Amino acid sequence: MEHTPPEPVLALAEDAARRHHLHPDRIHPLPAGEANHVLALGEHLLLRVPRTPEHAHDLAKEAEILPLAHAAGLPVPHPIEHHTTPRPHMIQTRLPGHDLHGHHPTTRLLTELGHRLAHLHRLPTRTLTRTPHQDDTTRPHTLIRRLHHTGHLDPDTAHWLHTWYRHLETHLPPHPPETVLIHGDLTPANLLTGHDGTLTGIVDWGDAALADPAVDFAKLPPHRLTPVLNGYLTTLSLEDDTLTWRARILHHQLTWALARLKDPHPHPDARHWSAPPHSRLLGLLRLFATHPDPTWRALTPPG
Numbered sequence: 331m332e333h334t335p336p337e338p339v340l341a342l343a344e345d346a347a348r349r350h351h352l353h354p355d356r357i358h359p360l361p362a363g364e365a366n367h368v369l370a371l372g373e374h375l376l377l378r379v380p381r382t383p384e385h386a387h388d389l390a391k392e393a394e395i396l397p398l399a400h401a402a403g404l405p406v407p408h409p410i411e412h413h414t415t416p417r418p419h420m421i422q423t424r425l426p427g428h429d430l431h432g433h434h435p436t437t438r439l440l441t442e443l444g445h446r447l448a449h450l451h452r453l454p455t456r457t458l459t460r461t462p463h464q465d466d467t468t469r470p471h472t473l474i475r476r477l478h479h480t481g482h483l484d485p486d487t488a489h490w491l492h493t494w495y496r497h498l499e500t501h502l503p504p505h506p507p508e509t510v511l512i513h514g515d516l517t518p519a520n521l522l523t524g525h526d527g528t529l530t531g532i533v534d535w536g537d538a539a540l541a542d543p544a545v546d547f548a549k550l551p552p553h554r555l556t557p558v559l560n561g562y563l564t565t566l567s568l569e570d571d572t573l574t575w576r577a578r579i580l581h582h583q584l585t586w587a588l589a590r591l592k593d594p595h596p597h598p599d600a601r602h603w604s605a606p607p608h609s610r611l612l613g614l615l616r617l618f619a620t621h622p623d624p625t626w627r628a629l630t631p632p633g
Contacts, residue, residue, distance in 0.1 A: 335359055335367045335369065336367075338417065339367045339369070342417055342419055343357045343377050344357065346419070347371050347372075350372075350421070356370075356371060356372045357369055363378075363534070364381075364600070365389075365534075365536050366378040366379055366381060366385060366389065367381065370424065371421065376407070376424045378419065379418070380418050385536065386418035387460075388536030388537070389418060391461055391535070391536065392420065392538070393412040394458060394460050395461065395535050395538050396409050396422070397409065398454075398457070398458075399535075402453055403449070404532065405530060405531045405532055406531065406532055406533070406535070407531070408422060409422045410422055410423065425530055425531035426524060426530050426531070427522035427523050427530035427531060428522065429518065429519050429520070429521060429522055429523075430519070430523055431518050431519040431601050432518075435518070435521070436528075438527060439521075439523055439527055440558045443516075443529055443558050444558040444561025444565065445561045445564075446529065447516075447543075447546055447547075447558070447562050448562045450512070450546075451511065451512070453511050455511050458511070458540070461539060463509060463540045464512075464539035464540065464541040466542070466585075468585050468589060470495050470584070470588070471492060471495060473589060474488050475488070477588060477591055477592070480592075493631045494584070494630070497629070498577050498629060499581075502577055502578060503574060503578075506542070507544070509540045509541055509542065511538065512538065512540075512542075513537070513546055514535075514537030514539050514545070515534060515602075516532075516547075516550050517549060517550075517601075517602040517603055518603060519601045520532065542582075544575065544581075544582055545582060547559060547582075548579055548583050549604075551613050552610075552614050552616065552617035553617045553620055553621065555576075555579065559572070559576065559579070576625060576629060577629055580614075580626075583610065583614060586604075587611045587613075588611075590604075590607055590611075593607065595607065618630070
């Protein structure tokens with residue numbers, strides 16, 4: 331749904347349109363984002379204006395990352411201008427296609443996403459100065475005990491979850507993985523597709539970080555994981571590590587699903603798939619109910 335941005339944002343858009351020789355009637359507000367006001371400037375440019383100072387920091391981070399990703403051939407917007415005054419904003423290229431929110435991606439697209447993630451995770455990061463390190467400090471066994479103590483889990487379920495984590499831990503690598511550049515928010519709303527079902531863009535890099543590469547997969551709906559991971563591991567020639575990678579991803583997915591039990595409030599206006607309180611748990615249920623894959627089954631606890 332389109333929205334009407336505040337007057338200062340519209341004034342900024344009109345100024346940007348003039349600089350790029352566009353008539354003001356070529357300015358069109360696009361669906362509201364959580365972090366930025368977004369306006370189309372003609373058919374080929376976008377204006378993004380952060381809502382808060384924190385979001386402005388994220389946009390500056392994008393201005394650093396996008397040229398690196400674009401030069402590597404990833405399907406990302408190319409920043410044309412980035413300004414911090416009088417109000418932070420970015421003008422970038424507009425990618426073709428529509429986002430996947432509410433649509434069913436093709437297996438071809440999901441496999442291509444895996445290929446692209448493999449290339450992203452191999453990008454050099456030494457020149458990045460605005461991209462933070464992200465460490466997941468949640469301890470699942472502590473989380474389970476807390477959820478049991480607060481009445482969110484019954485004793486038998488808590489015991490079963492402890493058993494599941496101990497089983498997953500037998501498949502995890504002995505040492506923490508090397509951190510890489512991750513997108514950080516690979517929800518369907520941030521993936522673009524064309525009429526032929528191919529991947530045309532990966533957008534909204536405000537949550538990018540240096541982190542465990544498995545975290546990028548934990549932002550995807552669980553039932554979409556298999557072709558993405560297959561494409562990823564094939565690109566990196568890591569097919570023999572499928573079980574370990576699935577264990578790492580499932581460990582993140584399950585922990586975040588359980589952590590959401592502490593925040594049962596819905597967010598009906600949010601577009602990302604994990605906004606409903608129980609969507610992650612239901613996503614895991616859908617994964618195991620609809621994918622009779624022995625490798626996923628091997629990661630479930632006995633009994």
